[in-house]
Amino acid sequence: MVGDRNWAVRIYPNGYKAPGYVSVYLILDSADAKDVKAKFTFSLLDKGGEPVPSCIKTVTEHIFPSKGYGYGFPEFIKQEDLERSAHLRGDSFRIRCDVAVVKMIRSQETHANEFVVVPPSDLHQQLGGLLRSNDGADVTFRVGGDIFSAHRSVLAARSPVFKAELFGDMREKAGDPIEIDDIEADVFNSLLHFIYTDSLPESTNEGATQDDVVTASHLLVAADRYGIERLKLICEEKLCNNIDCNMVATSLALAEQHSCDGLKEACFEFLASPSNLEMVITSDGYQHLKSSCPSVLKELIARLLPAELTAARDIIRSM
Structure with missing residues (x-):
């Protein structure tokens, strides 16, 4: 029971109108309930009981009109990805559902707040645009013959290694490109993309190809070198799943x-x-x-x- 309403989780291991996927839905299960507004998250759990970052799906707000109505994710995770992963143990897996019922508290002083909608953060998009435009860039890198421009403060804020290098000995060589010899250009490009957006570049492939797995290996090494722990864990998880x-x-x-x-x-x-x-x-x-x-x-x-x-x-x- 959440928000004075009964709820149920319905799981389709063979997919619901989505062959090849595991589907998950949240169901309103109270007979007298109408137009219940809720936000919820489904998470696949690892063997330690922690959510797997790549398998977290969230609905920020949805209205459930009556008992028996369900809403969720027909393509929550591919069956083949789940079967290959370390999270399937003994032919079983665990899913967590976090539910919050949204209630409007109204008074004469605050009733106008229902007309104000706060958009989700787009900081990652703005920083990604900054990286692409090179506006205000004050450091350059030469990687495998390619030149990359970036911003010292952003790199230093995200990586303790970059902070030590860019505001330490290398600061005196601000006008010269910094040579990076042991990382491939496409891997360094993905590293910068993650530093600015906290995400990896979108892949054009369906599922993980052999090249994607090899790239994840190289990116894990780069993340470890620059102390970017979350990126390292994302790459580690991808390797575990493949x-x-x-x-x-x-x-x-x-x-x-x-x-x-x-x-x-x-x-x-x-x-x-x-x-x-x-x-x-x-x-x-x-x-x-x-x-x-x-x-x-x-x-x-x-x-x-x-x-x-x-x-x-x-x-x-x-x-």
Whole structure:
């Protein structure tokens, strides 16, 4: 019960008028209710019970006219994306629904407030426009032959590393482009886009392609380098949702080198399947993992040993 009204959540695992998707709806379930105004959010929860950022859908305000009326998201999440994700455990998943009923409090002094509509924030759009226009830009970067212009104050506000660099030693070289040698130009462009808009550039592809996953790997490295934690977590989540035999060894090495505990656990869970492990061992990525991160391989082997071989597991971990 919310706002003196009964509510129900209806979930369609095979989609409602949306084949290939999981659909979710909020239903008004009070017989005497009419024209109830509510705002609500559906969130897919990870194994720790926290909302998954890419699977949060919100309705800012909607009117439910009578009992049995439902409103929601026919395309809440693709079935294949859910099935590949680390959030589906034992053929089950968790969804949270937050509901707030909107009530108008009226008085002689304040009744005119119902005529004032406050629009949602468009700060991200304005800052994105600032990046595109280069108005007032006071720092430039040379990345792979491309030149990028930006604003020192914005970069410093969003990244502790940029703050130390741009207002430290590099400040004296304000007129020269700053050379960035170990990041690709398209990755740096996505990094700047996130810094200004708190979002990634929209992809033109349906779902995540192999190139998108590789780009997420490179962007995770860049986010870790510049201390942009939210971007790092977004990339980590994308990699968790797209683990396969071709990418798991690379993702596991990345998780070990950049302290991505969630990605590491998702890779271990994938490799717990003997068939997956057998395919990965024959891949080039496994040889890279073996040479670059031998410690994580020891941890994997120790986890795969039967529980009764505790002593052997401890010996392997200490090697």
